[in-house]
Amino acid sequence: METDYILRITQPLLQGAWTTVYTFLIVIVLSIPLGFLATLMANSRIKVLSGAAHSFIYVMRGTPLLLQVLFFCFGLPQLPVVGEYLVLDRFVAACLAFVLNYAAYYAEIFRGGLLSIDKGQYEAAQVLGLSRLQTMTKVLIPQMIRVTLPAMANESITLVKDTALLYAVAVPELLYYAQAAVNRDFTITPFFAAGVIYLLMTLLLTLLFRALERRFKFE
Template sequence: MTTETRPPAAPPRVDTSRRTRAPLHLGWWLAAAVIGLTLLNIGSVVVRSPNLDWSVVWEYFLSTDVLAGLARTVELTAIAMACGIVGGVILAVMRLSPVPVVSWAAKSYVWFFRGTPLLVHILFWYNLAALVPAIAVEIPFGPTLFEVDTNDLITPLLAAVIALGLNEAAYMAEVVRGGLLSVDPGQTEAAKALGMTHRQTLRRVVVPQALRVVIPPTGNQVISMLKASALVSVTSTPELLYSVQVIYNNNFKTIPLLVVASAWYLIVTSVLYVVQHHLERRFSRGTGRG
């Protein structure tokens, strides 16, 4: 007599097309009510306040001076971020160097710029002439080949770019280093086993995988740089905030002009959010997140 073995019954299929939603706790409804009332009160103050003249906001929202300041802000952000990204890549590679002196130099740079305020760097480069009146290139124990007055060379715009770029390089170095370290070393070993050169391994294996980790924080750094560029207004650089300050120093409409500046910052950051979102989706293809 033979016994017939039956395969185990398949588990019942669970219909995942319908998602059950847990009932909300009373505390969430109370929190929503408090948030709603707070937003209504803020909106009432903004709309009904006699000190916020919306006609002034619409008058200067598209004014020539404000748009010129906005263009300078975008220009500062783009140049400083380009310098920061290039410097960050170099510093990240230096930190991963097996040579202790090179690695220590990169660590010291990151430590210094991350530990000191950005505003201090802006003021330092703006007042560099007090430390170095003239910048010269000369042959040791020989004649001077080139000399220029520091105030003529380091303009307020250049001082702002140098300060922002050097400071951003310290933060981007950590972002890039984290991205490079996130790639499994086995990927590099497999690429070498396939006969790829070091450059091909970086270009085809390491960098594409590191970008998935690098892009999100880099997008955040771009947005932070856009807002940090307002600090250069202390050096009379005609960016967005300084342009608005010049206007309300003449007509004494401080709050409406600050609303104009805030609105433009929100618009540009919203555009950057959208660009960052699309870049993240593009480089996360083929992964679980994609």
């Protein structure tokens, strides 16, 4: 009987898991380059750019992600004058909050990776006559990726779990369907099933990053 029940709830849970995966992919694809851009801005000699980047990172890392999700979903439309133009779909608003939040965290990870690179690498690139763009793409970024992969793996796994915050704004993701099944059927089995799905997703992500770490380690 329990097996039949698990099979019955699997379809809606997998539907919610797809929303979780879809959100994860959107955030990863957008937040990593935005985070790197924020790192470059923070290290800029132009004080306006540097100050804006540092302020962005401080605010996004210093306030709870849940608060940011609620603000983008329900706070933006309440802003005076411009609020009526900032009414977004809840999923879009939540994804925007996730992207900005994780961009700030990735920016700090990338900053640490750049700081770990010996200054002699910069000097060697100048001696070889490489431009700043060539130095960045051929010398600094490959070394930065190698150093930051473990931290990026941890942050990405955290992102998978943080997608459960979509439940707070009634976006139908994995936890949303699990909670609905619990309320309907008066059993906690859906929570266990959802936990297994989360574990499988984080396991796959862990294996992927380990493969990437091995690749960059031996390059």
